[in-house]
Amino acid sequence: MIHEQERAKYKRMWDQPEYRGFSPAEQIVGIAHSMFKKYGSIGTLIDFGSGTGRASWRFHDIGHEVTMVDFAPNAVEVEGIDFIDSCLWHLPSYLKAQNGFCSDVMEHIPTEMVSQTLDCIHHATTDLMLFQIALTPDSCGQLIGETLHLTLWTESQWRNELNTRWTELHTETNGYNLLYLGRSNH
Numbered sequence: 001m002i003h004e005q006e007r008a009k010y011k012r013m014w015d016q017p018e019y020r021g022f023s024p025a026e027q028i029v030g031i032a033h034s035m036f037k038k039y040g041s042i043g044t045l046i047d048f049g050s051g052t053g054r055a056s057w058r059f060h061d062i063g064h065e066v067t068m069v070d071f072a073p074n075a076v077e078v079e080g081i082d083f084i085d086s087c088l089w090h091l092p093s094y095l096k097a098q099n100g101f102c103s104d105v106m107e108h109i110p111t112e113m114v115s116q117t118l119d120c121i122h123h124a125t126t127d128l129m130l131f132q133i134a135l136t137p138d139s140c141g142q143l144i145g146e147t148l149h150l151t152l153w154t155e156s157q158w159r160n161e162l163n164t165r166w167t168e169l170h171t172e173t174n175g176y177n178l179l180y181l182g183r184s185n186h
Contacts, residue, residue, distance in 0.1 A: 002110055003071075003087045009146050010072040012171045013062035014051075016143045020077075022131060025055035025103035028179070033062055034129045035181050036099055039169060041128045044097035048088055048121055049105030053078035067097060089113045091120040093112070103132040106158070107149040114151055114161065122165040122184065129166055133158055135173070 013019050015080045025047070036042055042063060044113055047056040050068035057078045067082045069091065076083060086092060088109065103108050121129065134149060135158075141148035153161075155173045159180065162168070166182025173179070 003043065003090065006110065006124075007087065008073045009024065009144070009148075011074055012144045013146070013148070014072050014075040016140070018143060019140050020052060020075075023052055023054045024134075024177075025051065025101070026058060028103060029055050029058040029062075029131055031179070032101055032103075033064075035130060035170060036128055037113065039181075039183070042059070042100055043099065043126065045099045045101060046095065046124055047095040048100055048124075049101040049108070050083075051075045051104075053081060053083070055101070055103065056081050064099075065097075069095070081111070082132070086172055089117040089120055091124055093123070095124045097125060098127045100129040102130070104134060106131060107151050108136045109151055119163055122186065123165050125175045125184055126186075127184055128169075129182050129184065131158075131162065131182075133178045133180070135178060 045064040071087045136147040170181040
């Protein structure tokens with residue numbers, strides 16, 4: 001089963017100290033918070049693919065009520081924030097929050113599971129959703145002999161897929177990453 005294969009891969013990956021060294025999500029919490037604030041939506045937040053939880057902790061510190069979701073519990077470094085051990089394409093139906101945050105995750109999703117993953121994330125969020133998606137191959141997978149960025153789409157491909165679920169409010173790219181903020185269309 002693809003879910004268990006991916007879970008096992010990331011459990012191995014998070015055992016690598018080098019993989020924990022840099023958190024792209026943590027680097028953009030301030031930007032995400034400013035965007036949520038600009039569009040009038042501060043409140044409950046789900047960090048989809050939370051990894052270490054360092055970004056979740058920063059959101060918590062600035063006033064968000066955060067739930068972390070990841071399927072590799074050995075990644076988590078923070079305590080005191082709700083954590084759900086779940087695959088993103090099989091999220092529990094009860095999981096709900098006003099806003100969502102998903103940084104450096106979607107490119108890791110197997111291509112055949114991207115649509116289902118986005119449907120689950122869309123179902124779980126009622127207002128704003130911020131994605132940061134890498135557009136380039138990974139360099140860390142070589143630590144365990146695996147490829148981590150499984151879905152390498154162009155900015156336009158990602159925007160087309162995201163715009164079927166969210167109304168685009170802000171998009172920017174630097175050629176390496178796509179930053180996308182959308183308002184739920186349900």
